[in-house]
Amino acid sequence: xxxxxxxxxxxxxxxxxxxxxxxxxxxxxxxxxxxxxxxxxxxxxxxxxxxxxxxxxxxxxxxxxxxxxxxxxxxxxxxxxxxxxxxxxxxxxxxxxxxxxxxxxxxxxxxxxxxxxxxxxxxxxxxxxxxxxxxxxxxxxxxxxxxxxxxxxxxxxxxxxxxxxxxxxxxxxxxxxxxxxxxxxxxxxxxxxxxxxxxxxxxxxxxxxxxxxxxxxxxxxxxxxxxxxxxxxxxxxxxxxxxxxxxxxxxxxxxxxxxxxxxxxxxxxxxxxxxxxxxxxxxxxxxxxxxxxxxxxxxxxxxxxxxx
Amino acid sequence: xxxxxxxxxxxxxxxxxxxxxxxxxxxxxxxxxxxxxxxxxxxxxxxxxxxxxxxxxxxxxxxxxxxxxxxxxxxxxxxxxxxxxxxxxxxxxxxxxxxxxxxxxxxxxxxxxxxxxxxxxxxxxxxxxxxxxxxxxxxxxxxxxxxxxx
Numbered sequence: 001x002x003x004x005x006x007x008x009x010x011x012x013x014x015x016x017x018x019x020x021x022x023x024x025x026x027x028x029x030x031x032x033x034x035x036x037x038x039x040x041x042x043x044x045x046x047x048x049x050x051x052x053x054x055x056x057x058x059x060x061x062x063x064x065x066x067x068x069x070x071x072x073x074x075x076x077x078x079x080x081x082x083x084x085x086x087x088x089x090x091x092x093x094x095x096x097x098x099x100x101x102x103x104x105x106x107x108x109x110x111x112x113x114x115x116x117x118x119x120x121x122x123x124x125x126x127x128x129x130x131x132x133x134x135x136x137x138x139x140x141x142x143x144x145x146x147x148x149x150x151x152x153x154x155x156x157x158x159x160x161x162x163x164x165x166x167x168x169x170x171x172x173x174x175x176x177x178x179x180x181x182x183x184x185x186x187x188x189x190x191x192x193x194x195x196x197x198x199x200x201x202x203x204x205x206x207x208x209x210x211x212x213x214x215x216x217x218x219x220x221x222x223x224x225x226x227x228x229x230x231x232x233x234x235x236x237x238x239x240x241x242x243x244x245x246x247x248x249x250x251x252x253x254x255x256x257x258x259x260x261x262x263x264x265x266x267x268x269x270x271x272x273x274x275x276x277x278x279x280x281x282x283x284x285x286x287x288x289x290x291x292x293x294x295x296x297x298x299x300x301x302x303x304x305x306x307x308x
Numbered sequence: 309x310x311x312x313x314x315x316x317x318x319x320x321x322x323x324x325x326x327x328x329x330x331x332x333x334x335x336x337x338x339x340x341x342x343x344x345x346x347x348x349x350x351x352x353x354x355x356x357x358x359x360x361x362x363x364x365x366x367x368x369x370x371x372x373x374x375x376x377x378x379x380x381x382x383x384x385x386x387x388x389x390x391x392x393x394x395x396x397x398x399x400x401x402x403x404x405x406x407x408x409x410x411x412x413x414x415x416x417x418x419x420x421x422x423x424x425x426x427x428x429x430x431x432x433x434x435x436x437x438x439x440x441x442x443x444x445x446x447x448x449x450x451x452x453x454x455x456x457x458x
Contacts, residue, residue: 104419
């Protein structure tokens with residue numbers, strides 16, 4: 001059953017994921033269409049996020065849709081104490097779709113329950129960011145030719161990484177095998193290990209950036225280890241350079257390996273990796289726009305007219 | 309004197325027995341007994357051969373809905389419910405934790421939308437035995453000892 005709003009990657013089942021991937025690849029071939037002609041999309045960014053907002057707004061613009069909204073709650077009616085519900089109800093009078101980012105967890109889920117128009121969650125606090133996962137899945141599929149039976153190595157902040165948790169859930173339909181590489185303080189939470197165990201998904205944990213975790217991987221997903229996440233700063237000092245990817249570390253990697261990162265990247269991928277053809281993180285970010293076009297049209301039940 | 313505290317037998321109503329002593333007033337709160345005008349008897353720290361110490365609540369002329377009674381499972385899953393008519397126990401029941409709990413439990417996440425917006429809380433019961441709840445909105449999990457009633 002097609003969902004009305006996208007709040008969490010688990011709202012999509014296997015078939016939905018494949019449908020969006022197929023649609024996104026068509027948009028990648030031709031992103032400039034007039035499928036959203038006459039439609040108004042609201043981007044309500046209560047919490048600023050230039051990168052995600054611009055990706056969504058470009059997605060709508062290139063499909064000839066119009067955009068209304070705000071990029072910071074300081075410029076919205078929330079400063080007058082208006083409830084989220086009232087804001088959503090008000091905007092739904094004007095727009096055909098709401099794309100929202102909010103600092104409070106669960107805000108998108110609540111909005112989707114009260115809104116008469118579809119909601120896309122562009123990030124609710126530290127909870128979910130499903131369009132990031134969808135673009136990650138699209139990119140993985142694009143580079144590997146499939147989603148099934150892949151070995152995915154995820155490195156960095158596995159405890160707080162929203163993109164990481166969501167990626168694990170998104171990939172769970174496809175029989176993956178995970179390598180989790182993280183400092184002990186930022187290891188994968190029990191909640192997600194239990195999730196994998198329940199789905200019979202195999203995984204291995206490393207605290208060292210072990211060459212084995214790279215040599216066997218199809219995808220190397222890097223994330224940033226943030227200093228502010230550490231309660232023990234001495235621990236941070238010990239590990240801050242351990243989870244950095246350098247070009248020579250990719251020498252024994254598989255030919256099909258691609259390096260991904262949800263961006264922005266700081267030190268965790270060395271600049272010397274950028275020239276390596278396996279570095280795919282910028283293309284991954286670009287794929288965000290096509291994936292969002294696919295998601296928007298899917299939720300608004302707009303069939304694309306391009307035959308392939 | 310009987311071995312139990314002298315509490316008037318109910319002609320008609322609901323009796324809740326074998327409440328752990330620490331949970332009695334939470335049960336009072338869950339059933340919103342403070343809003344009722346019915347005759348209510350609350351006993352606590354009574355001797356119990358089964359539990360050592362227990363509480364009981366008797367509410368005259370009041371029959372609760374099943375979903376109201378099942379809320380008790382959050383704080384006291386092993387109570388005995390006796391439905392009384394004409395001084396006779398016509399029905400004995402146990403409480404069962406429902407799959408979903410609306411409005412009664414607070415979310416412990418200060419960054420959850422439910423703590424920042426006029427709306428009802430909603431929790432899924434992810435483990436009935438251990439009484440573990442998950443917030444429908446922010447998705448955090450709450451263990452039995454962390455449950456805070458609204």
